[in-house]
Amino acid sequence: MRLNIFQKRPRITHEGAPAAILSAEQRLRRSVLSCLLWEGEFYEDGESIAERIYTLALEVEPQIVAAMAIEAREQMKLRHAPLILLCALIKTGGPLVAPAIERVIQRADELSELVAIYWRDGKKPLSKQMKLGLSRAFTKFDAYALAKYDRAGPVRLRDVLFLIHAKPKDEIQADLWKHLAAGTLSSPDTWEVALSGGADKAETFTRLLTERKLGYLALLRNLRNMDQAGVDxxxxxxxxxxRKGAERVLPFRYVAAARAAPRFEPWLDQALSETILEQPVFAGRTIVLVDVSGSMGGRLSAKSDLTRMDAAATLAAIIPGEVRVFTFSNSVVEVPPRRGMAGVDAILRSQSYAGTELGKAVTTINGIKHDRLIVITDEQSADRVPQPVAKQAYMINVASYRNGVGYGGTWTHIDGFSENVLSYIREQEQLVKGA
Structure with a gap:
C-alpha cells in the first residue's frame, strides 16, 4: 500500500452537503476511532483510510497521537488502527514511543503485526524506542499466548524476538523464549488446535466450556458450531x-451471534441487556436518531455479514433512560424504544434504505420536546445540517470518511461504535454540570 500525502478536496460529504472544516487532530480522530483498519467502507476503500490516518498522524502533536492510539485500543477496542498510529509515532520519535507501544500491544500477535506494518514499504532498522517498547510488551505474554499467536506470516514472533534482543523477566521466561526461537513451543489448548487435529467438536467445546478456557468472543463466534455439534x-x-471476558466484546457481536445461531438469541439478548443495566441512567428525555440510509449498509469487514447500520442500531438499543427512537433516510420514522435485540429489529425494519437527509431529520426532531439528542450516523448528509435545539446534542460517527457534519455550535462530536461512547457522553455531562 502507498502512504502518500493526500490531495486537498472540497469540504463536502459524499452525498453533497457542506462538511465541517476540521483540524488535523479532528480529522485524525474521525478516521481512527470508528475504523476497522484495512476494511473498505461504502464510499472509501480501506487503504485510502489507512493512508489518511498515517499522514494526518504525522501532522498532529506526538502526545496526542500516543493518547489516541491508547484510546483506540483500550476504549474503542480496535486492533489495527492503533498500530498504524504507533508507526507514525515511531517515525516522529521521542520518549513517548516505548510506553505507547508497551500499552497498546495487548495481544501477542500485535508484536509481529506492528513490525509488519512498519515494514509495509520495505524493511528498515527498528529505532531504539521501538525496540524498547516491543521488549517491554514481549514480557507480558505467557506460553499459552505466545503459542496461540505464533502464526505463519511475513513476520513471526521469533523474528521480533531476534530483532529486539529483549531481556526475560526470569529463568522461566528465558526458557520459554528459547522454545519460541527454536519453534518448539507446545501447541496451545484452543478449539482451533483441537479441531484441526481431528478432535470431536462436541467433546472439544464441552471440555473447553467446562474448564472455562474458551474466550467470550470465541464463544460467540462458535455458537453455530456448538449448536450443530449438539453441545449441551x-x-x-x-x-x-x-459474560466472562465480555468487556472486550463490541455490542454488535451479540447481534452477529444471534443471527448465526438463532436458538441462543434469548440468552444473547439477556447478556446484551446486561450492558444497559451496568450503566447509570441518563437524566431527562433522550431522542436517539439512527441513520438507516443506503451508505449505512456497508459491511463492517470483509468477513462479516454485519453492517454499520447493525452497529448503529445495536448502540441505539442499549442507551439507558427515558428514550424515544427515530430513524431517518429520506423520511423520519419513530420506532418503539425497545431494548436489546428487539430494539435492533425495530430500527432495521423501520423504513426503506435510501438517501441521507440528516438536515431534514434534525429539523423534525427540533420540533419535539427533549433534553438530549444522540444522532448515530456516517454523517454523509445530502442536505445542510442545522444546529440542534437541545443543549446536549451528540453526533456519533460510525464511519471513517474524510469529511462529515455535526461539529461546532452545540454539537458534541464523538467517533466510534463501542458502548464507551455512552460513557463519554456521561462524563461530558458531569463535567458541564460541575463547571
Whole structure:
C-alpha cells in the first residue's frame, strides 16, 4: 500500500452537503476511532483510510497521537488502527514511543503485526524506542499466548524476538523464549488446535466450556458450531450469561451471534441487556436518531455479514433512560424504544434504505420536546445540517470518511461504535454540570 500525502478536496460529504472544516487532530480522530483498519467502507476503500490516518498522524502533536492510539485500543477496542498510529509515532520519535507501544500491544500477535506494518514499504532498522517498547510488551505474554499467536506470516514472533534482543523477566521466561526461537513451543489448548487435529467438536467445546478456557468472543463466534455439534444447551447458556471476558466484546457481536445461531438469541439478548443495566441512567428525555440510509449498509469487514447500520442500531438499543427512537433516510420514522435485540429489529425494519437527509431529520426532531439528542450516523448528509435545539446534542460517527457534519455550535462530536461512547457522553455531562 502507498502512504502518500493526500490531495486537498472540497469540504463536502459524499452525498453533497457542506462538511465541517476540521483540524488535523479532528480529522485524525474521525478516521481512527470508528475504523476497522484495512476494511473498505461504502464510499472509501480501506487503504485510502489507512493512508489518511498515517499522514494526518504525522501532522498532529506526538502526545496526542500516543493518547489516541491508547484510546483506540483500550476504549474503542480496535486492533489495527492503533498500530498504524504507533508507526507514525515511531517515525516522529521521542520518549513517548516505548510506553505507547508497551500499552497498546495487548495481544501477542500485535508484536509481529506492528513490525509488519512498519515494514509495509520495505524493511528498515527498528529505532531504539521501538525496540524498547516491543521488549517491554514481549514480557507480558505467557506460553499459552505466545503459542496461540505464533502464526505463519511475513513476520513471526521469533523474528521480533531476534530483532529486539529483549531481556526475560526470569529463568522461566528465558526458557520459554528459547522454545519460541527454536519453534518448539507446545501447541496451545484452543478449539482451533483441537479441531484441526481431528478432535470431536462436541467433546472439544464441552471440555473447553467446562474448564472455562474458551474466550467470550470465541464463544460467540462458535455458537453455530456448538449448536450443530449438539453441545449441551445448559452449558452453552451458562457461558453466555456468565459474560466472562465480555468487556472486550463490541455490542454488535451479540447481534452477529444471534443471527448465526438463532436458538441462543434469548440468552444473547439477556447478556446484551446486561450492558444497559451496568450503566447509570441518563437524566431527562433522550431522542436517539439512527441513520438507516443506503451508505449505512456497508459491511463492517470483509468477513462479516454485519453492517454499520447493525452497529448503529445495536448502540441505539442499549442507551439507558427515558428514550424515544427515530430513524431517518429520506423520511423520519419513530420506532418503539425497545431494548436489546428487539430494539435492533425495530430500527432495521423501520423504513426503506435510501438517501441521507440528516438536515431534514434534525429539523423534525427540533420540533419535539427533549433534553438530549444522540444522532448515530456516517454523517454523509445530502442536505445542510442545522444546529440542534437541545443543549446536549451528540453526533456519533460510525464511519471513517474524510469529511462529515455535526461539529461546532452545540454539537458534541464523538467517533466510534463501542458502548464507551455512552460513557463519554456521561462524563461530558458531569463535567458541564460541575463547571
Amino acid at each position: 444447551e445448559e452449558l452453552v447458556k451458562a457461558a453466555i450469561l456468565a
